[in-house]
Amino acid sequence: MSGNKAVVYQGPGRVEIRDLDYPTYEMKDGPGVNKMNVGRKTPHGAILKTVASNICGSDQHMVRGRTTAPEGLVLGHEITGEVIDVGPDVEYIRVGDVCSVPFNISCGRCRNCKERKTGVCLNVNPDRPGSAYGYVDMGGWVGGQAEYVLVPYADWNLLKFPDRDQAIEKALDLAMLSDIFPTGYHGCVSAGVTTGSTVYIAGAGPVGLAAATSAFLLGAAVVIVGDLNDERLAQARSFGCETINVSQGEPAEQVQQILGRAAPAIGQPLVDSAVDAVGFEARGHGRDSQTEMPATVLNSLMDLTRAGGAIGVPGLYVTGDPGGVDEAAKVGSLSLRLGLGWAKSHSFVTGQCPVMKYNHGLMMAILHDRVQIAKNVNAMAIPLEQAPQGYQEFDQGAARKYVLDPHGYLRGRSN
Structure with a gap:
């Protein structure tokens, strides 16, 4: 497979849809990628077809030009996806699993991860403790506002939903598990x-x-x-x-x-x-x-x-x-x-929320209808191509949570 459309930061106030390379199990050089991460192998990773990737207020800080984010950075740290390929070191995650991706990237091996402080993992970002997809100074891991995305340490990072059909049915609520909930x-x-x-x-x-x-x-x-x-x-x-x-x-x-x-x-x-x-x-x-x-x-x-x-x-x-x-x-x-x-x-x-500390319990609350998080945050699914408009409306104060839907999984679903 080749090709991958994604949302890219192009300078203060501007995002565009660009064509990227399809993800591989090796980090490539690019905007925002820490040089010490270039060439890093990720046989423990999985490639996901994006079900949902949300626009976040933290993304908006970058798009406003209020951080040191470089032009060309692929955005998106709130990701839900379907596994379509796994690396040779992945043991438990399987092709076809629908999963939530914690926005914190963590290794599961370091002292902080073992203490459930996954927001400050010591091994995934050479700049400082803690990492995230598509974010400034977070190691350069490619963002998930895209058709496809690589998730490293897949067995550790991915929260697998127990039933695929139920997950797709409740995908708008479950999309909130990657970060804001x-x-x-x-x-x-x-x-x-x-x-x-x-x-x-x-x-x-x-x-x-x-x-x-x-x-x-x-x-x-x-x-x-x-x-x-x-x-x-x-x-x-x-x-x-x-x-x-x-x-x-x-x-x-x-x-x-x-x-x-x-x-x-x-x-x-x-x-x-x-x-x-x-x-x-x-x-x-x-x-x-x-x-x-x-x-x-x-x-x-x-x-x-x-x-x-x-x-x-x-x-x-x-x-x-x-x-x-x-x-x-x-x-x-x-x-x-x-x-x-x-x-x-x-x-x-x-500091960053250690998402893995809470996401399983909150998933259960969603699946058993104890909470209506998508309704409460007024979530709205839009096609990937409408991301620039979503960013603009969100920046102007729209009372919505914009959820990008690159492959139509969310079409016809509402909060």
Whole structure:
């Protein structure tokens, strides 16, 4: 077989559909590929025919030119696919299996992988711990917004769905297992969400909506979602969330109106748990809502989370941002009120979600109809050729999760 159409970053604001070589079991040189990975053999890998590959907010950071991603980078780290070939070292995955691909690439052999810290695998990226498909500084593994994709360490990385027909029937929901559902869930688990929790989630994009869905799944009593986008806030309300528009003022004041005065002597609203699903392109609140202020969300979460509470930070923060608002922000250095967090004994968990820690359990919740994640994030399947339009609409604030469907597996399916 030859040929492989894919979505390629062509510079700030531009993505195009390009023809690539069909995947092989050896890493080739190309845009973003670490030179130490060139020639790396992957007999442990499998080649997948893409069932679904989602457009992610993290991809959007690159497409906006807010990272050091090189032109020509093949995008896409949220992948679901059907195995059509396996390398000679693959033992358990078989041709015909339909699988979810964790966005973290991990080896299963290093210390971190053995401790289930697959977001910081030590062996797949010579630049730093941790890797992902189609992402800047992540080793150069080719992205999955394509017709076909290579998955290394297939026996370890792939989550096989137990029934092929059921998997195709529920493919729009299962497509969320590669990243945003586990990521939102991880944010909530990191923030200690449990039965009866009051939870504030900053951001009503797909990860924020996935976090809100996860909070309910974990038993939260009240889930409050804050954003600047009324359409996205309406989507959050559609499945039971309370919402606030942070352009109307500080989140703490609006949360207080929803919860009541939890601590009258202190005069502060006090949620048990908070999740940052925004990341480094955050804007201010109230009068500053049109101004980029990258530390705003983290500081506001410390303000409105109770003493002894926890904050999950699945939102992306980077070490290189050419469009940063100042020299400090360009290297990921933000002005945080760490003293406030220290005084309130907050705990923080940051970094990539270790998808494999959660994806099997969340798969079972989907397959047994305990959750409707595609509906909650308003997932919409589009052909691969419409990816540039999907990126544009998503960048303009569309309250949708765009799912690319290169081979028509999702045709006629809706959330």
